Amino acid sequence: MPWDLAIVLILLLICIVLFILDWPRMDVVALSAMVILPVLGIVSVNEALAGFSDPNVVLIAALFIIGEGITRTGIALQVGRWLARNAGKSEPRLVVLLMLAVGILGSVMSSTGIVAIFIPVVLSVAGRLQIHPGRLMMPLSVAGLISGMMTLVATPPNMIVDSALESQGIEGFSFFAFTPMGASILVLSVGYMLVARHWLKRPDGETQKRSRRRTLVSFVEEYRLEKRAFRLRVSPESRLVGNMLREVDLRQRNGVNLIGIQRTIRGQKRVLNPVAQTVIQADDILLVDLVNPENDLETFTRDLGLKHLPLKGVYFTQQSQFVGMAEVAVSPESNLVGKTLVDATFRNEHGLSVIGLRRGGEAIEGPVTEEKLRPGDILLVIGPWKQIHLMQTQQLDFIVLSLPVEIEDAAPARSQAIYALISLAVMVGLMVFSVVPNAIAALIGCLLMGLFRCVDVETAYKSIRWQSVFLIVGMMPFAVALEKTKGIELAVDLLMNALGGAGPRVIIAVLFILTTGFSLVISNTATAILMAPIALTIAGQLELSPYPFVMTVAIAASAAFMTPVASPVNTLVMGPGEYRFSDYVKIGTPLTLLVLIVCVILIPWIYG
Template identity: 55%
Template sequence: MNKELIWVVSLLLITILLFISGRLRMDAIALLVIVVFVLSGTLTLQEATLGFSDPNVILIAALFVIGEGLVRTGVALKMGEWLIKMAGSSETKMLVLLMLTVAGLGAFMSSTGVVAIFIPVVLSVAAKMGSSPGRLMMPLSFAGLISGMMTLVATPPNLVVNSELLREGLPGFKFFDVTPVGLVALFLGIGYMLVARFWLVTPGKEEGSKQQLRKTFRDLIRDYKLSGRARRLGLRAGSPLIGQRLDDLQLRERYGINVVGLERWRKFRRVMVPVTGTTELRPRDVLLIDMSAAGIDLREFCSEQLLEPMILRGEYFSDRAQDVGMAEAVIIPDSSLQGKTLREIAFRSRYDVSVVGIRRRGELLDGVLTDRPLEMGDTLLVIGDWKKVRAIRQQRELILLNLPAEEDDVAPAPSQAPHAIFCLVLMVAMMLTNVIPNPVAALIACLLMGKFRCIDMESAYRSIHWPGLILIVGMMPFALALQKTGGVALVVDGLMEVAGGKSPHVMLLCLFVLCATIGLFISNTATAVLMAPIGVAAAQQMGVSPYPFTMIVAVAASAAFMTPVSSPVNTLVLGPGGYRFSDFVKIGVPFTLIVMVVSVLLVPLLFPF
């Protein structure tokens, strides 16, 4: 092992350790990798930044936009409505339909996005059927991962592997080449989860889960201990608060008072108006406030600020449920909110809703919530105008878990939905015919979605998961560096010593095990970037076709079932499903072994050696 290779391997190990530690953002680490490679002289600037010109990066970005178009036009949520209608009260039927639908949608849009969309659907379905969400959440995540095996564009690892074949001057995979493997994995997954779902609910856990199904205002008030915290205060003439903006008053910082609603006189009656940090108070306004952290004498405060206490019917604004919305939202993986306080991110100004409660790993946080750093998986209870609460669905930092029963939840179905479906079908048709390159086909679909007003430019740019793209671009130099310094050849030589004299099936097995092991520590996309060149080189050493070897790399990269941190898809369902780390190990490891055996036997039949 030469000095250059030792340096590249050391840098790779450091990168993996940084990924595991979570101290730095993964996209920041990827950019640091590019900088270090250039400064150290290992790669030239052109070589280190080669990923920025890779057509597959453009394709992945375009697919994010198309997925967002399907969400904005209500196509995905319409599928959720159909699921509820078709499944009825049968949990078995629901599980089968859920996995089929998620795998089908995930074949053409981000699996993480599909799972995020269906989490509220699953919670609603579980509530109506009176069953535990835990029996459906893991099937949801498994279907999302399996969807990556359904089409060439279903997940970035497939595109990465295909790009490696093209780089070697070989024809790439066709759009549906991976589909047979995905279909077999899907049907195996459905059969497996029909049995394994019973392992997910332990005695006593079922009852606790039922209490978290379709919640009402009363349930949320009880769960977050909101009783006694609400007040209704009217502004009297001459109040020093009149004419002031809420952000300027700093009521939370000075008094521990959180304004969550505002009644204002309009046309001889009081109406609710949305509250934001820029809301300016007017005479005769009535403040709806939360006093969770208030350490003041309310009577003295009202006297000082010329406020008049008013009658409040019902517990914590439950009598205003038609005007004041309330819901739970969860912080997603890679969210920029992690590690920051509500005060630092100006949460109310950013989302136009107030946070009145936070649960972390099932425990209710107390004290001043605005000064508590947020963590991934935290469940926030937000309150505000219904329109603003619903708007959280469009945010990429949070997932709206469920809206309480008081809100008549109607899934959006704008007139642009048929146009969005047309754009999707047209893109798939262009990719199938191979008339134009896949990235161009996706860009045409994006432009048509904009033309048909399925999505605007601002939403399109916001929909792209830039950290994921930067991660791909930053990991690509490793593959080139390992090739230049002999690292790929060294790994291939090691594989050849173990399996070179045996059947190619044994080599496929070794590649799958190596991919699955690496995937425990870094993302499946990064795994594919590192392993794709090794698969091609191993095939060349054995004198056989590289297609079964690269296909096994793609399948293994998607088979991230074993831990809740193997994929963001698993992390998303961890909280809503009430799972422990051991639940994923218990369910995921056996299914990974099943997928491994089946793919090692099936892939050579589809792509002969």
């Protein structure tokens, strides 16, 4: 074996071991290898840094921003709520709708991102149906992984094998080239999970130790707020119409805490944060907390010309996209110690209302505005999510103790949802019809997202998972190094000799097994970078179309079902689903074998 090939293989082995140990970070390992290879003279500096100019790296970064736009505008959340409504009380229907929704949404945004969005939705539905969340979390992660098989841009391995084709002067895959395989596997997996979810049932006597964050409903129960919330419509004849809130002073005169104002603006319902200068309009819906339950609501509404409307859900949890809650503790160094909330002008200073107070572990009933605050008092605040986030920066006065899971529901750019859909449609259209290169199409989509204020510049940069980007860039020189040192030829020769002239379907099966095996211990992105050149070389030696072989690598790289560390998607659901390592093996191994069979049957037929 040539010494330069030996060095490359040793370095690659070290990287794989460090990937398995997860220390240091994968991107640091990959970038370190990218530096070492040119230092040792294995590749040139230009070859080592070529990944930074690779169009697919730009495409991957741009797609993170597109996904952030979809999240910030609440599109994914609305799909989740549609799912919850239409599932009813049927667990099988829920599994089917959940997997289809995640599979489709994940085809145009990060699978990790879409699974993170759906986790609180699934927890909520599981609680409503009184089933263990473990029966739903595994279908969620499986659908998230399969969503990567749906389109060209659904996951980095797809774009990597596409880039490998183009680097050899071969036409790459079209946008929907992956869809026949992805849709077939998704349908198969839905049927499989309808059966396999029963294998995740916990023994009846097993204690379930859960560390999930609390929900808005749990806050309402702990602070005994159930009977304090009301929705009141302002009639055109009301004497409140045309007045600013500071002029009517509902709190002092009527003992009413105004939480928000629901108003229709340009055809869309929004919840406004009430401030002193807010002018009340006819048909506004006031979301009020009756501070003193003994107050006469009927007299109050009659005198002010308000109509009592039914309240859906518990307290104001139905408005969780706009209105949030949090528990904050009063710091010993806080300027609020010894003051009442009125003295401290808390609402004016922080844009939030205090609706509950716990002292010594017990919730204080009735009005809390006149209570003098003590160090360690825990306040339950309600108001816009943005203001709640700001409180996290005020560590001298407050310590934010707990945020509910519904914080994931907050959609800062919800009113721009239609523009996010337009931006997404433009990007997909440009890709499907090959009007411009895919990377340019994605950048156009990003610019449109910014132009329509679906994302801002700061959010766009933060949304990019730089670890994934640098992992790809850092691993790319390995493919070049293995090709230059004849490592790929050696691997192909060993593989072909071992197979002894087997047919294409056998080779596809072996490629699938090897790719899946590597994906269990290292990133599926890194696996695709290493396996795509091998697949292309095998196709060249057999004088067959390269498409079935590289498609096998892409599909297998996403079939990371068997361990919790094989994909971030699996890791995300492990805690909420209360899974053990063995659960992934039990569910993932049969599913992987089924996907292998589908690939061996369909890939040569569709792509041959």
